[in-house]
Amino acid sequence: MADTNVALIGLGTVGSGVARLLMENADRLARHAGRRLVLRQVVVQDLKKPRDVRLPAGLVSTDLSRITADKDTQVVALLMGGVEPARTIALKVLESGKDIVTANKALLAAHGEELFARARELGRSIAFEAAVAGGIPIIANLSQCLSANQIQSIHAILNGTSNYILTQMEAHGASYADAVADAQRLGYAEADPTMDVDGSDAAQKLAILAHLAFGAHADWEKISRAGIDTLDLADMRYAKELGYRIKLLAVAQLTAAGLELHVSPTLVKLGTPLAEVRGAYNAVSVVGDSVGRVFFSGLGAGQMPTASAVVADLIDMAVGRAAITFRTLEMWSATAPRVPISDFQNVAGRYYLRFHVADQPSVLAEIAGLLGKQDISIASVIQHEDEAAGVVPLVIMTHNTTEGAVSRALAAIERVAFKRGPSVRMRVYN
């Protein structure tokens, strides 16, 4: 069978990993693909930058036209980050008649609709397994393996950096700042980890999963999100006392009112699969109406897990499966049926609330009263003595209520005289 010629754009961590797989495991990949995948061209922005992989002389250049003009290259792995110039380059690659495999979730979250429409016009395909959850093949599982199902919910840990930080805080009692510094030292967090720890990265990935599973067109910037950057070790201890562990959970849940989408630190019951996901691992728990609950976990980032996903897509492109999937699913198509996104204020759930209050009589009664005004009833309470004299932390687990009711109750509690510090609220997933 004829070879499939592949080009890479970007030779950072993931690009180097893909190049290594293509060169060092050529025979094995040929066996799995029924043909050879030949690395023909690599285009980078800076030839002088040190690289993680040794490539034959003449393979690497800074000239995109060497790829777009090469009639014998069929597939391009677009492995640079960021939105521009990745978007412009992707359009040029499609227009030159080549298919694209990409790991760039920011690009898809921002311009998926445009890129997929252009690919369809040109009869080209785009595959993006590596864009979400690294080594977990969640894109293929949602778009193919579970295709007999109406997906009902997705609960996922999609940011490995945050999960690593949470695991370190919990296991070693490290502060948030120390855990971040540790993650940076080990390469799990970037110098500026904002997008990872504030929930933005998880929201971008959730937007992509929600589109695949529900046909929802969600602007990721409008997905309600909270990060782990405001978490306190005290909350981890209280969570444990209540039988939970805190995870940055990305949720897509189909209800009669539409699709709920949100990302936030959430109390997850100990002993359940999501609670046991440690370190830099990601996980996705999917409920389908036929299959029931299916759970996936694996490394969410890193050179070789992501390269594994990119190369699986390259093989799918080479054998023709990716083109079929792309044509069949009409992803990001303007004509696809749309699912309305629920108003976040109406999203239901149980909540963990923590207040710092003056150690004086009737405080609990007053807070319970303010919660009660919003029809929020209390499931359990923890009150321990605190180190700061005269101030006690008060932890409340609620019964089922809504985001809106909790927000209104907390606004009222903000105004009481006995309050001594900021309140904490987290969703609870049972």
Place this chain on the structure above:
Amino acid sequence: MADTNVALIGLGTVGSGVARLLMENADRLARHAGRRLVLRQVVVQDLKKPRDVRLPAGLVSTDLSRITADKDTQVVALLMGGVEPARTIALKVLESGKDIVTANKALLAAHGEELFARARELGRSIAFEAAVAGGIPIIANLSQCLSANQIQSIHAILNGTSNYILTQMEAHGASYADAVADAQRLGYAEADPTMDVDGSDAAQKLAILAHLAFGAHADWEKISRAGIDTLDLADMRYAKELGYRIKLLAVAQLTAAGLELHVSPTLVKLGTPLAEVRGAYNAVSVVGDSVGRVFFSGLGAGQMPTASAVVADLIDMAVGRAAITFRTLEMWSATAPRVPISDFQNVAGRYYLRFHVADQPSVLAEIAGLLGKQDISIASVIQHEDEAAGVVPLVIMTHNTTEGAVSRALAAIERVAFKRGPSVRMRVYN
């Protein structure tokens, strides 16, 4: 796009579920497949048997030739169990020019090579996602999504009946016999659960997974296996005391000496994903050289989870992906590279051993001596007082050794005078 016409052979639990999905969710499936899947024919052995689904008059018959002679039927879901007449029917269906989707693992374990060779000769395809691990799409994940990897190991819970029984025994302190009776009452176990509880069912599935992941041609009857039917509640208590839970684990592990394949009750460390798999769930933990560890869990059997897998295969057949995968992978091909199967006696690991011994001096020293003669060193010991006067259970966790060494040591220990009952041995998975 043209419809795809589908026929079913067998209308038991799974067949009824598939028929329901095809009829009740036709629009949704059409959206996921880009064309309609139309149920044209159902063939059963007994028209009078009560069924779980209502079908239009005229759809059901006992006449296989109504399917094989129908030029407009493209795919047949072969959903009857057992080896014959399923094998003969499968050959007739292939010879009539139709592709096959099946959930019949016994058929594939016994005659995969013959059926796949015949399909290749005839230009037809066979898909079998539902044959292993029910709703977990492990076939697609091993054959497509992880195809960039050399798979290094598979550790899996592949029999939901056994896992349900183990979970009941552990959670409620139920005896093996009571847990089996309970599983039978709830429909998780058949009237004769032998194949489920003795490890045979898991060995059949392991043979299929090992073929996909390693190209190993393993006769499932030659896979070393032990079942849960000899387990004692006491062992569950000791396992827990040592920080483990007992699971019926199917293992395929690549080593320098070849591929290790075995099924046995195994101590799995508490808090790890496999240990937390409860009830009728299955799970598969796969390590690939690029992706690292990827973990999957889901319902291992049952009407709708299995039907979900069958219908995903029907969609893959309809859109053409399944034919590509079948042609590319050359499954059960005589020309595929083969992996040698290791001698089970050389398989390494740690072991849990339990002895019933007379409560007298020097017993531990003597047992330790007999283990030491086989170079087996002891990692930890539990000895509690027992209810039976004069007899104590002695539990030993070993350091790393081999199956052969443990067998030789146990044979020697069988002959000592202070032994008071049968010994127990289980592998340990860390």
